[in-house]
Amino acid sequence: MKKEQPLGGKIFTPTFLFFLLLLIISLFFLAKRFMYGLGAVTNLSDGYPWGIWIVFDVVIGTAFGCGGYAIAIMVYLFNKGEYHPLIRPALMTSLFGYSLAGLAVFFDVGRYWQIYNIFLPWYLNPNSVMLEVALCIGAYVVVLWIEFTPAFLEKLGADSAKKSLEKIMFIFVALGILLPTMHQSSLGTMMVVAGSKLSPLWWTGLLPLLFLISCIFMGYAIVIFEASITAQRYKIADESRILSKLSGIFPWMIGIYLIIRFADVAIRGHLGLAFRGDLMGNMFLLENLLLLIPMGILFMPANRNNARMLFLSAISIILAGTLYRFNCYLIGFDPGVGWKYFPAAGEILVTVGIVSIEIMAFLWFIKRLPIYHRA
């Protein structure tokens, strides 16, 4: 079996410096947030206490980080060893997505200096869905770094350390499947308690199931998206055959998801809300249309073998999952008359800064660490 290798090349490219600049800009707004409070930088309010820092950086960011989880399901749960070459790049995006979500939480919570309270037995509340999410995401970040450690050890040439780590790796691989199953579904359960504030187009007892399925198909889509881009820019081994085979899962998964999604809204008698022509109705339709179209496209094997079609479909699926989560947490969330939320410029720039860290880390990792199979 071929080994993963660093792709090499300069680190401080113009692209890298551009993202570095974006990061520096975001630091200014972060400093402001810590000096004057959340209100000085964000448009958050008592009606909309969560904005894009939570919804994009954490709720959506961790779904973007589900590539490692989704591929692990394929390789280990369904025993499809042929997808193994996809694991390390997928794991890398998971590592970034989750680590930075953890970072985002730190500057979003108001009383960050005592954030460790949720780990103290006399403070933690086992009834809280948020506690489950927080502990599980925290644990998963650690698991991801351990799962990724062999790449560092290879780089350092520490073969014996790598061998002994690999002997117990099965524990972390198993945890790496268990923990996302738990917290990704709980990210859905989080909004169950919002009850009457969430539009019936999204509020349902099935939120955990829908969040779980959607994070898995988003995970596959992210892997395809990322592999397509890397294949264009760098000389890596051709993965198009495995990718097109992987995409065969989409029509089925999305099909099942959409049946549950529509049956649930219809059984509760709220399908009419989708066709009112208002923002919520349109967002509901758009969110599902962005799934329906790639489902139709990828149903045909010829399209699955077409790199362009595959790439566009993956983007559509990623957008759909993103919009679904935005809808569940912000667009479908209505705390009552008079409350409004649209992210402030500073808020957006901080999120841009977070994404910039991810991109810079990605560039450094693939050039310096053994991630990809070289062509």
Place this chain on the structure above:
Amino acid sequence: MEIKRRDFLKGIAGGAALALAQPALALAREKSRLPDAVGILYDATLCIGCKACMVGCRKANNLPAETIGPQKLWDNPIDLSARTLNIIKKYVSGTGEYKDREINGFSFIKRHCMHCVDPACVSACPASAMTKDKKIGIVSYNKDACIGCRYCQVACPFNIPKFEWDNPFPQIVKCQLCNHLLAKGELPGCCDACPTGASLFGPAAALLEEAKRRQKMQPGSYYDFPVSTITSGKIQYQQAAQYIPRIYGENEVGGAQVLMLAGVPFEKLGLPDLPSGSYVALAENIQHTLYKGMILPIVAFGGLIFLVKRSDKNKE
């Protein structure tokens, strides 16, 4: 209201029918008022809009005035906030001539924490910063536990917890039914200040009985209305208004210790129309079904270990 209640039940039924082995989902737990629960009965028909209760609340909780306008002379908050835990608002319709009437009338409404029987904020809080007193049922906040995640704000159906957005070291602020004064044998600031008995303090059970008594009153006839507390002995003898047949807080999201009566439908007074079932119960049922004793996760973990090992063997 009916639509939302039906929706709630269907949400549960749909959930149970469609997915997951979640037998507990359909059985929302029934929590009832604690025997020693205390609360407030607010009767909008007795309220004259003098806002003495707002001043009483400020004094009782050491809160600064919330001024509006360049001169900063006039305490005039427009809504509940981190500096205003209690507020009187006014509903006006048409000509606004008749008190407590929906059409061409007006009504006051008081807003503060409802001290829910099954509080969403308490269930939501990951750090147990929101707690419900085990004896008298007051929902209070502990800043030393709070991490500032604001999930309580998302969870509360009444939008009660407020956050100090302009403070680099912020806290959540909410009405705690003046538990610091109750401990000294005093009354909550608002009820102590209210001259008409519109804000009435007492045991929640007695307040519910009182609310039911008022619902049966003949509009226009004279009755005794207690002032300050239900047992204070201070009585106001006056005409009963035409009440709408609903005690707000009796059943909403599982019930509350604060109850309200009015002559105008509560939706018109800006209160949310809520089902009698508790969303908290549903969320906790999902969570506890999946994570009770961590049995399901542990079994799943065992299964995963087996599958991962099998797959590793195949690779070799």
